[in-house]
Amino acid sequence: VQPGLWGLVLAAAGGVALAVWSVVWRRRRRGVEPGDRSAASEVLNSPFLPGSGRARQERRWFFLTLQVKSSGQQVLLLGLEGSGKSSLLQCFTAGGLEYDVSPTQGFSAVSVHREEVHVEFLEIGGAEHLRLYWDMYLSRAAVLVYVVDSSDRARLPLARRLLHRLLRPEPRLPLVVLANKQDLPGACSVTDLHEALSLSDLGDQRKMFLIGTHLKKTGAQLDAGLQDARDLILQMVAAVREDQERGHETKACSFL
Ligand SMILES: Nc1nc2c(ncn2[C@@H]2O[C@H](COP(=O)(O)OP(=O)(O)OP(=O)(O)O)[C@@H](O)[C@H]2O)c(=O)[nH]1
Numbered sequence: 001v002q003p004g005l006w007g008l009v010l011a012a013a014g015g016v017a018l019a020v021w022s023v024v025w026r027r028r029r030r031g032v033e034p035g036d037r038s039a040a041s042e043v044l045n046s047p048f049l050p051g052s053g054r055a056r057q058e059r060r061w062f063f064l065t066l067q068v069k070s071s072g073q074q075v076l077l078l079g080l081e082g083s084g085k086s087s088l089l090q091c092f093t094a095g096g097l098e099y100d101v102s103p104t105q106g107f108s109a110v111s112v113h114r115e116e117v118h119v120e121f122l123e124i125g126g127a128e129h130l131r132l133y134w135d136m137y138l139s140r141a142a143v144l145v146y147v148v149d150s151s152d153r154a155r156l157p158l159a160r161r162l163l164h165r166l167l168r169p170e171p172r173l174p175l176v177v178l179a180n181k182q183d184l185p186g187a188c189s190v191t192d193l194h195e196a197l198s199l200s201d202l203g204d205q206r207k208m209f210l211i212g213t214h215l216k217k218t219g220a221q222l223d224a225g226l227q228d229a230r231d232l233i234l235q236m237v238a239a240v241r242e243d244q245e246r247g248h249e250t251k252a253c254s255f256l
């Protein structure tokens with residue numbers, strides 16, 4: 001796939017604290033419209049997010065505004081911090097790792113247009129204080145991409161627990177598990193990771209794929225494994241969309 005076929009909008013990255021803070025206060029004074037994604041982005045990337053009381057409520061509300069007006073099909077990227085979500089997003093959209101990523105402080109969103117499909121990749125940071133927001137986006141997601149650092153064996157049980165808890169209320173949500181960092185010494189093989197994450201216990205109604213990936217800093221060309229992963233995700237999104245359209249048609253027919 002030529003990178004030229006991809007349109008992308010990088011909608012969130014970092015944020016200069018003081019500037020963001022002043023924007024937050026300006027918006028607080030004038031009020032923020034539901035669905036104002038730029039506001040949510042600015043706030044969530046602010047390192048000034050306090051963790052309790054009213055401020056926490058407001059933070060939750062800002063997260064919620066993100067849900068209201070998002071268009072296209074959403075692919076949710078989750079996984080523990082440092083597993084490689086932002087790096088993968090960069091590779092999927094820019095075709096390679098062109099710049100260093102820093103830990104995601106809130107969320108980061110990238111829109112991809114390909115042929116008729118408009119897909120929005122949404123990563124929520126994996127740090128502990130951000131994990132409580134993960135499930136807020138599940139019902140909106142067409143596909144969940146769960147990224148695991150295969151070399152971080154000590155935290156595989158935690159990655160498994162979080163994944164299982166997350167998917168309990170979503171028995172049909174399609175899942176792609178990316179066993180990332182396969183290049184690192186001591187990385188868990190894809191087969192062992194299947195076992196360690198108890199993927200066979202995640203329900204037989206679910207479309208599920210497990211793919212080994214590793215990211216290289218060199219070259220603008222997307223690695224074949226990553227290309228396969230990206231194409232698979234887009235195909236799954238297209239399939240979900242077709243199902244939804246068929247569902248709408250069936251509903252429309254039943255009214256006739
Ligand atoms: N060796 C190796 N390093 C990787 C790979 N993928 C990502 N990394 C590195 O892992 C580190 C963390 O990557 P991120 O993409 O920031 O991880 P993240 O999941 O987005 O982390 P949070 O935003 O904190 O949730 C970075 O230094 C990446 O360069 C990989 O396949 N192999």
Ligand SMILES: [Mg+2]
Pocket residue numbers: 085086087102103104123125126
């Ligand atoms: Mg990140």
